[in-house]
Amino acid sequence: MSRIGVFGGMGPLATVDFLDKLVKLTPASRDQDHLPVIVASLPHVHDRSSAILGHGRDPLPQLLAGIDTLNRADVGVIVIPCNSSHHWFDQMSRSSRAPVLHIARSCVAAISSPAGSRVAIFATRGTLASGFYQRELVGRGMDFMTPESDGAQIQVDACIREVKAGRTELGAEHLTQACQHLVRCGVTTLIMGCTEIPMASRYADVSGLVLIDSTLELARASVAFAMARGWNRTGWDS
Amino acid sequence: MSRIGVFGGMGPLATVDFLDKLVKLTPASRDQDHLPVIVASLPHVHDRSSAILGHGRDPLPQLLAGIDTLNRADVGVIVIPCNSSHHWFDQMSRSSRAPVLHIARSCVAAISSPAGSRVAIFATRGTLASGFYQRELVGRGMDFMTPESDGAQIQVDACIREVKAGRTELGAEHLTQACQHLVRCGVTTLIMGCTEIPMASRYADVSGLVLIDSTLELARASVAFAMARGWNRTGWDS
Numbered sequence: 001m002s003r004i005g006v007f008g009g010m011g012p013l014a015t016v017d018f019l020d021k022l023v024k025l026t027p028a029s030r031d032q033d034h035l036p037v038i039v040a041s042l043p044h045v046h047d048r049s050s051a052i053l054g055h056g057r058d059p060l061p062q063l064l065a066g067i068d069t070l071n072r073a074d075v076g077v078i079v080i081p082c083n084s085s086h087h088w089f090d091q092m093s094r095s096s097r098a099p100v101l102h103i104a105r106s107c108v109a110a111i112s113s114p115a116g117s118r119v120a121i122f123a124t125r126g127t128l129a130s131g132f133y134q135r136e137l138v139g140r141g142m143d144f145m146t147p148e149s150d151g152a153q154i155q156v157d158a159c160i161r162e163v164k165a166g167r168t169e170l171g172a173e174h175l176t177q178a179c180q181h182l183v184r185c186g187v188t189t190l191i192m193g194c195t196e197i198p199m200a201s202r203y204a205d206v207s208g209l210v211l212i213d214s215t216l217e218l219a220r221a222s223v224a225f226a227m228a229r230g231w232n233r234t235g236w237d238s
Numbered sequence: 239m240s241r242i243g244v245f246g247g248m249g250p251l252a253t254v255d256f257l258d259k260l261v262k263l264t265p266a267s268r269d270q271d272h273l274p275v276i277v278a279s280l281p282h283v284h285d286r287s288s289a290i291l292g293h294g295r296d297p298l299p300q301l302l303a304g305i306d307t308l309n310r311a312d313v314g315v316i317v318i319p320c321n322s323s324h325h326w327f328d329q330m331s332r333s334s335r336a337p338v339l340h341i342a343r344s345c346v347a348a349i350s351s352p353a354g355s356r357v358a359i360f361a362t363r364g365t366l367a368s369g370f371y372q373r374e375l376v377g378r379g380m381d382f383m384t385p386e387s388d389g390a391q392i393q394v395d396a397c398i399r400e401v402k403a404g405r406t407e408l409g410a411e412h413l414t415q416a417c418q419h420l421v422r423c424g425v426t427t428l429i430m431g432c433t434e435i436p437m438a439s440r441y442a443d444v445s446g447l448v449l450i451d452s453t454l455e456l457a458r459a460s461v462a463f464a465m466a467r468g469w470n471r472t473g474w475d476s
Contacts, residue, residue: 009272010269012269012272012275013261016254026250029404031247031402032282032284034247034281037247037277038307039276039279044270045269045270165267
């Protein structure tokens with residue numbers, strides 16, 4: 001049970017980015033110091049954002065099948081580096097023997113000194129419609145804005161789509177435009193609430209913003225969970 | 239059965255590099271065009287190179303358990319982005335329902351126009367002692383050299399060790415020195431026969447050498463195997 005289960009493939013490159021961060025966050029000087037991980041990268045899950053918005057097929061049966069695959073591989077915790085899929089978090093958690101960590105909770109917990117800061121959320125339209133980021137922020141008494149009501153969401157959509165198509169630098173151009181809009185609106189902190197966005201942010205002009213990377217925060221939560229239980233030391237049979 | 243099984247963690251960062259190459263080699267413009275992958279990243283496998291050299295614990299029971307984990311997750315093929323572990327290739331293949339692709343065969347098949355070229359192999363001392371790369375090259379009538387008998391192997395050892403410890407750029411300095419030695423010896427083609435070496439090669443001076451990247455060639459073989467069977471189209475339930 002001393003293995004991290006990663007339900008990935010949504011998208012595949014974001015899963016690679018998550019694993020890269022997980023490995024680099026683990027204190028290790030040789031292979032045997034690292035954490036055992038089982039990854040189910042299952043990219044054929046129906047589009048999550050479309051389903052939340054009421055068009056497109058229901059991905060829930062596939063999401064539950066992915067959770068089952070990881071449980072059958074004896075994982076001790078499950079993480080899902082796809083924000084939109086957290087619309088179905090309660091159903092996935094209930095069907096899982098292993099606890100599931102929530103990407104938005106990890107992400108919002110990473111925002112320091114909210115006083116005086118203005119937070120924005122960049123995510124898929126499905127994630128924003130689902131509202132779980134907004135609920136986390138309200139629960140912690142934080143003010144926020146989303147770009148839904150203005151043209152910036154069009155840039156966020158394009159950023160995500162280009163990264164999924166392997167055109168990360170083109171995605172970064174859209175992200176730069178969306179970020180410049182935020183700065184003009186007085187936003188100081190940006191939650192990158194879609195795991196494609198952090199890949200584009202490496203090539204984007206994000207000056208003036210404190211970035212909260214949902215992929216990185218989920219990786220930090222995963223490493224902390226596993227290290228606290230000594231999964232780096234227990235060997236793989238235990 | 240339409241999933242690629244990746245037995246990784248040897249080392250963990252090399253597994254991330256393999257997955258990155260696999261995703262980028264897959265022709266896709268959206269998540270659903272990609273290939274389903276199950277990864278067992280199990281870094282606690284005993285050191286392969288030490289075991290081949292006769293000191294250190296036998297990793298074979300752990301290797302067979304990893305193969306079993308992937309077969310139980312219904313994979314249709316298994317690849318192992320760790321060269322040294324291929325010392326036990328026959329035992330792993332025999333115990334696996336899914337076929338296992340051989341990293342050295344993929345790698346040697348990628349060497350073009352061997353006439354007039356001088357090939358060298360950089361790998362762990364265990365891989366070189368095992369001799370499977372040498373047998374592949376002899377089988378294809380190719381001449382080769384290994385740095386075992388001279389100081390270059392000390393640099394290769396240091397390169398691999400530094401990458402495993404997360405100090406990739408320091409590893410690259412050792413690789414640069416080892417490569418400069420090869421060029422002075424008249425070598426024209428270098429097989430990077432350890433999956434840590436390609437990560438260092440990005441930061442090394444490898445001018446004068448055609449590089450054959452065992453991680454990349456195994457990823458190419460994996461994508462070709464899966465695409466030929468339509469695993470990008472079959473959905474995940476089939």
